[in-house]
Amino acid sequence: QSALTQPASVSGSxxxxxxxxxxxxxxxxxxxxxxxxxxQHPGKAPKLMIYDVNNRPSGVSYRFSGSxxxxxxxxxxxxxQAEDEADYFCGSYTSWSIFVFGTGTKLTVx
Amino acid sequence: xxxxxxxxxxxxxxxxxxxxxxxxxxDSMRIYFWSWIRQPPGKGLEWIxxxxxxxxxxxxxxxxxxxxxxxxxxxxxxxxxxxxxxxADTAVYYCARVARYSYGLGMDVWGHGTTVTxxx
Numbered sequence: 200q201s202a203l204t205q206p207a208s209v210s211g212s213x214x215x216x217x218x219x220x221x222x223x224x225x226x227x228x229x230x231x232x233x234x235x236x237x238x239q240h241p242g243k244a245p246k247l248m249i250y251d252v253n254n255r256p257s258g259v260s261y262r263f264s265g266s267x268x269x270x271x272x273x274x275x276x277x278x279x280q281a282e283d284e285a286d287y288f289c290g291s292y293t294s295w296s297i298f299v300f301g302t303g304t305k306l307t308v309x
Numbered sequence: 310x311x312x313x314x315x316x317x318x319x320x321x322x323x324x325x326x327x328x329x330x331x332x333x334x335x336d337s338m339r340i341y342f343w344s345w346i347r348q349p350p351g352k353g354l355e356w357i358x359x360x361x362x363x364x365x366x367x368x369x370x371x372x373x374x375x376x377x378x379x380x381x382x383x384x385x386x387x388x389x390x391x392x393x394x395x396x397a398d399t400a401v402y403y404c405a406r407v408a409r410y411s412y413g414l415g416m417d418v419w420g421h422g423t424t425v426t427x428x429x
Contacts, residue, residue: 200370202353233413237354244403244422245346245354250415256408288354292413296367298344303353 203301221289229270233292311336313420331404342407
């Protein structure tokens with residue numbers, strides 16, 4: 200099971216919107232609505248931001264949203280803020296009842 | 310407020326077995342799945358496997374031959390054993406709770422992580 204593919208980096212200015220893609224296959228993203236997204240600040244544990252494609256856990260800002268089309272999932276952050284600068288990882292349930300993470304994307308707020 | 314705390318040796322010799330424990334406080338371990346994840350220095354996250362409260366497991370195929378994850382709900386602990394380690398197993402190891410509200414194994418509570426270095 201290979202890691203899901205994410206861009207290595209994305210950037211945006213405060214107030215803008217950015218989108219991070221996460222590409223998998225028909226054995227993971229394409230076959231299930233079970234994509235989750237995690238935010239990780241340096242030296243910290245990851246934090247769940249989105250689960251099951253487009254659901255936000257309690258306490259996560261409405262500025263974070265998720266979507267999916269075919270084998271690609273996306274995380275959109277609107278109204279970009281300095282505190283959003285972090286690494287972001289997607290993850291998906293797979294046909295083998297296991298979980299796989301994405302390669303990770305570094306978000307820089309200019 | 311549920312909290313997870315990983316513990317174990319920070320240094321393991323090559324070819325030996327890495328053993329870590331995740332202690333859960335603030336909630337019962339029952340009816341949850343518990344995952345282990347690792348992150349090599351400067352790299353991404355790698356899912357190792359999960360165990361449910363009945364002890365059923367599922368592992369990353371790339372690690373399956375070397376990994377054992379178990380749970381002891383009476384002691385509120387989840388354990389990871391990784392045998393025949395090499396330098397490639399050097400990483401920060403996290404335990405995490407799988408959210409009950411997530412069908413897709415989304416992990417909503419994480420420990421702070423513990424650093425394990427494999428070196429002689």
